[in-house]
Amino acid sequence: MAARHAPERRGSRPKIAFIKRGQFSGINFRIRKELERNFPEFDVEEIDIGLDLLKRHPAVMLLNWLRVFALYGWAILRHHRPVSPCFYYTPFIFRQIRRLLIAHLEGRRNEFAFTVSTQSLFDAHLAGVPHFIYTDHTHLANLHAPLFSRAFLASNKWIALERDVYRNATRIFTMGENARSSLIGEYGIGTDKVGCIYGGSNIDTSPVPLDNAAFRNRTILFVGIDWERKGGPELLAAFHRVLARLPDARLRIVGAAPAITHPQIEVLGRVPIDRVKQLLTQSTLLCLPSRFEPFGIAVLEAFAVEIPAVVTRIGALEHLVTDGETGRVVPPGDIPALADALTDLLSDPEKSQRFGQNGHRFAREHCTWEAVGKKLRAEIVPLLAGQNQDAEK
Numbered sequence: 001m002a003a004r005h006a007p008e009r010r011g012s013r014p015k016i017a018f019i020k021r022g023q024f025s026g027i028n029f030r031i032r033k034e035l036e037r038n039f040p041e042f043d044v045e046e047i048d049i050g051l052d053l054l055k056r057h058p059a060v061m062l063l064n065w066l067r068v069f070a071l072y073g074w075a076i077l078r079h080h081r082p083v084s085p086c087f088y089y090t091p092f093i094f095r096q097i098r099r100l101l102i103a104h105l106e107g108r109r110n111e112f113a114f115t116v117s118t119q120s121l122f123d124a125h126l127a128g129v130p131h132f133i134y135t136d137h138t139h140l141a142n143l144h145a146p147l148f149s150r151a152f153l154a155s156n157k158w159i160a161l162e163r164d165v166y167r168n169a170t171r172i173f174t175m176g177e178n179a180r181s182s183l184i185g186e187y188g189i190g191t192d193k194v195g196c197i198y199g200g201s202n203i204d205t206s207p208v209p210l211d212n213a214a215f216r217n218r219t220i221l222f223v224g225i226d227w228e229r230k231g232g233p234e235l236l237a238a239f240h241r242v243l244a245r246l247p248d249a250r251l252r253i254v255g256a257a258p259a260i261t262h263p264q265i266e267v268l269g270r271v272p273i274d275r276v277k278q279l280l281t282q283s284t285l286l287c288l289p290s291r292f293e294p295f296g297i298a299v300l301e302a303f304a305v306e307i308p309a310v311v312t313r314i315g316a317l318e319h320l321v322t323d324g325e326t327g328r329v330v331p332p333g334d335i336p337a338l339a340d341a342l343t344d345l346l347s348d349p350e351k352s353q354r355f356g357q358n359g360h361r362f363a364r365e366h367c368t369w370e371a372v373g374k375k376l377r378a379e380i381v382p383l384l385a386g387q388n389q390d391a392e393k
Contacts, residue, residue: 017105017115018046019124021088025297026202026273028118031134034373035116039380042113049122053100060100064093071155079151088121089139089154094161097122114170114384123161125168130383132376133165136175136199136316137294141182145292145314147332163187170383173376175199175295176316195379200369201300203277208305211282215307215349215356218249220342221283223276223298224290227256231289231312234335236260238289241339246346254279280305284352285327285345289338290314299327303363308355310341320367326359 016035020028035044047053054061067090068083075081087093105112105126115131117124120138125131139162142148154162166172166187172194174180180196183189212219220239224230232253239251243264250264254276257269271279280286286302286309293315300320302309309327311317323329328341345352 012111013041013043014113015043015045015111017112017124017126018044019049019101019115019117019122020046021049021119021121024118027136027199027297030200030202030369031116031118031372034369034376038373038377045112047101047104049097049101053097053104057096057100060093060096064090064096067092075151079149081149081152089158091155091157091161094122094158102126114380120162120165123165123168130170130380131168132171132173132380133169134173134175134197134376135179137179138162138182138187140186141178141294141315142292144178144182145332147291169193171195171379173197173379177319178315179294197372197375197379198367199295199297199300200367200372201304201363202297203273203280203301203304205304205368208277208281210305210307212284212307215284215352217282217284218246218346219283220249220251220285220287220346221254221279221302222251222256222287223254223301224288225255225270227258229291230256230293231291231332232256232258234289234291234333234338235287236265237335238338238342239265241335242342242346245343249342249346252279252283276301277305280307283307284349285310285342285356287338287342288312288317289330289332290317291332293317296320299359300363300367303356303359303367306353306356306360308345308352308359310338310345312338320362321359322362326355326362 016039018032018035032044032046068086071090072081072086076083101124109126109129112129115124115126115129118134120133120135139154139159166183166189172183174196175198177196180194183194184191222235242249253267254271257267260267280302285307286298288296288298288309289312295316299309299311309321311321311329312332313329314332318329321327321329330337330341
């Protein structure tokens with residue numbers, strides 16, 4: 001990367017350009033707050049590529065939908081590939097976002113000390129300006145999920161552009177070890193350029209008393225909007241096996257709203273974040289049996305209130321949950337193993353309580369947004385100092 005001079009003040013403080021897409025499961029709000037908290041010498045300018053760029057160019061969005069169906073229409077029709085996520089997986093929209101972003105920032109590049117983007121669906125770097133990425137995934141990491149269909153893979157041209165996203169970054173921060181390993185092994189990124197700094201819980205983590213009859217109410221909580229991707233059908237099948245052994249077991253479903261009618265199953269759909277915390281405190285355990293999962297913040301939310309988690313050996317989940325210590329980890333799609341793991345914890349309150357306490361310690365020590373913010377500053381400031389020293393030579 002070419003050396004550059006320190007940002008010109010022009011009567012104001014230098015800035016961080018924070019470039020993001022939507023809410024990113026609440027993560028973008030948290031990262032913005034941590035940038036403001038940990039880099040008080042800079043102002044943060046937020047650019048949403050959807051609201052600030054694409055929605056101002058409806059013709060670009062329409063043309064991209066045509067390309068979505070040209071590239072992925074067969075997979076959408078034959079394999080029931082979700083349509084909406086395909087929008088960002090065309091080379092056309094990748095290049096258009098790049099063009100619009102450069103037009104938005106190019107004339108002001110000297111105002112910025114550095115840029116930060118979340119996820120890795122677009123290239124947000126400015127030539128000569130240090131650029132950092134915080135992401136929960138790589139596209140090729142999906143291939144490690146046994147239940148992932150190759151029909152859902154992006155085109156080779158898009159994956160080549162994704163590689164450039166990582167190559168153009170000064171440093172990449174991942175939420176999980178799975179994404180870090182993929183960047184090194186599948187994208188050829190050097191180990192010195194990528195580091196795992198985890199993520200945090202999006203619920204209020206202040207201590208609250210549990211209301212789960214000391215882990216004896218045998219209540220399973222599922223939290224996730226995408227019912228199928230998060231393993232909802234597998235959980236439902238496993239729950240019927242659990243009921244054969246523990247007839248008083250209950251299942252609560254939050255986020256998704258599948259059409260299920262059963263006296264022991266309560267479908268709540270979307271609820272406010274404060275309500276999620278309350279529901280967690282009323283549960284024996286969280287179950288997230290995802291088919292593929294980049295990270296899994298719901299696990300940290302469970303640990304925040306000291307309840308254990310039952311998850312699948314997918315993505316970051318197997319790194320967040322230690323089998324036999326903070327919860328149970330089972331193979332994806334293995335309904336008998338999932339039923340056994342749920343029965344194990346529901347029938348052993350002392351074990352559930354111990355696992356929940358262990359999970360709380362792990363999350364408190366490694367997975368808080370405050371810790372993420374401190375790690376960002378510790379990594380970024382020395383790189384900025386080195387950049388400025390290079391510019392002065």
